[in-house]
Amino acid sequence: MRQKKQFVLAANWKMYKSPLETEKFFREFLPLEKRLSPDLQTLFFVPALNMSTTAQLLSSSKILWGAQNIYFEAEGAFTGENSPKVLKEMGSQICLVGHSERRSLFGETDLDCAKKIHCAQALGLAPMLCVGESLAERKAGQTFKVITEQLKNSLAQFDPQKKIYIAYEPVWAIGTGQVATAAEANEAHLILRKSLKDLFQNDIAEKTPILYGGSVKPENALELGKQDQIDGFLVGGASLKVESFAQIAQLNFA
Ligand code: PGA
Numbered sequence: 292m293r294q295k296k297q298f299v300l301a302a303n304w305k306m307y308k309s310p311l312e313t314e315k316f317f318r319e320f321l322p323l324e325k326r327l328s329p330d331l332q333t334l335f336f337v338p339a340l341n342m343s344t345t346a347q348l349l350s351s352s353k354i355l356w357g358a359q360n361i362y363f364e365a366e367g368a369f370t371g372e373n374s375p376k377v378l379k380e381m382g383s384q385i386c387l388v389g390h391s392e393r394r395s396l397f398g399e400t401d402l403d404c405a406k407k408i409h410c411a412q413a414l415g416l417a418p419m420l421c422v423g424e425s426l427a428e429r430k431a432g433q434t435f436k437v438i439t440e441q442l443k444n445s446l447a448q449f450d451p452q453k454k455i456y457i458a459y460e461p462v463w464a465i466g467t468g469q470v471a472t473a474a475e476a477n478e479a480h481l482i483l484r485k486s487l488k489d490l491f492q493n494d495i496a497e498k499t500p501i502l503y504g505g506s507v508k509p510e511n512a513l514e515l516g517k518q519d520q521i522d523g524f525l526v527g528g529a530s531l532k533v534e535s536f537a538q539i540a541q542l543n544f545a
Contacts, residue, residue: 292519298544299456299500299523301334301419302530303359303387310344313337317348319533324354327540332523335530336387336419339373346381357385357416360393363406365414375414386411388418389445391462401444408455409448419456419525420445421504422483426463434461438479439486451491457483457501458525464505466527473514476503480520509538516544 308316324333335356337345345356362372375386387393388411389404404420411418422441424434438459449455459479464471471479480501487496503515504525515521521544529535 293497295519295522295545297330297332297500297522298328298516299332299334299502300536300540301336301456301458301502301504301523301525302536303336303390303504303525303527304338304341304530305359305392305527306338307531308338308341310341313341313344314348316533317345320537321348321352323533323537324352324540328543330545331540333540334385334419336385342378342381342383346383350382355384357383357387357419359387359390361386361388361407361411361416363403363410365410375411375416379414379416383416385417385419385456387458388420389441390421391423391460391465395462401441402447404441404445405447405449408445409450412450412453412455417454417456419458419502421458421460421525423460423462423465423505429461429463434479435482438483442483442486443490446490449491451495455499456523457487457499458504459483459501460504460525466506468506470506470508470511470515471503473518476515477518477520480518484520507539509535509542512539513542513544516542 333354336359358373361375365376366374388407393399408418422438424437428437500522502523502525507524507526508529
């Protein structure tokens with residue numbers, strides 16, 4: 292049985308919440324957060340338009356926050372993109388890379404992910420790389436092939452001396468209410484950890500948090516979170532309300 296030192300609970304707010312709604316959320320969540328287990332690390336991936344508000348509200352808390360997408364250059368003539376350099380200056384420590392909505396709706400490739408991870412790490416941001424198979428790929432028995440290829444290709448320029456998070460998010464489970472079973476999720480995590488071992492070293496594979504994402508809710512979180520390969524969650528819908536997110540945060544996954 293693997294020993295889990297820390298459980299990582301990450302929120303992906305997608306394109307929801309105004310700065311006012313962000314302020315309302317954190318004013319309610321911050322007092323609760325102070326009472327959570329010290330072994331729980333909470334992270335928020337907020338919309339770009341809410342980052343200033345988030346930075347101010349979280350400046351004296353241990354909650355980490357970051358962008359849902361960055362560009363793979365520090366700055367430049369890239370209209371509409373998020374500068375990782377500015378993010379870092381604003382106090383962000385993390386960024387999402389390769390979320391399935393970025394891949395399917397905005398054409399993000401593994402090569403883009405590799406460049407974004409390289410740039411994020413060079414600027415001192417810890418990336419959270421998302422991988423996951425579609426329903427057709429799962430039905431065709433391609434799950435492990437798809438996710439290990441995404442992992443390998445996206446980590447082509449990864450610096451193993453620096454922090455990274457991996458999120459396993461089966462595409463068919465995102466926003467659908469159809470959650471992977473605890474056994475399915477744990478098996479996929481095991482495969483990803485083995486790949487990390489093959490690509491890098493044992494200790495890198497062991498210390499890299501691998502999170503599960505896809506319809507995580509207070510009702511299913513405990514069973515998933517108790518799996519020995521699941522080091523945390525990336526939560527979309529259930530992270531939008533303080534009540535449901537805090538319910539997940541208060542569970543004991545040890
Ligand atoms: P969901 O989203 O929890 O609403 O399924 C997860 C994600 O997109 O990261």
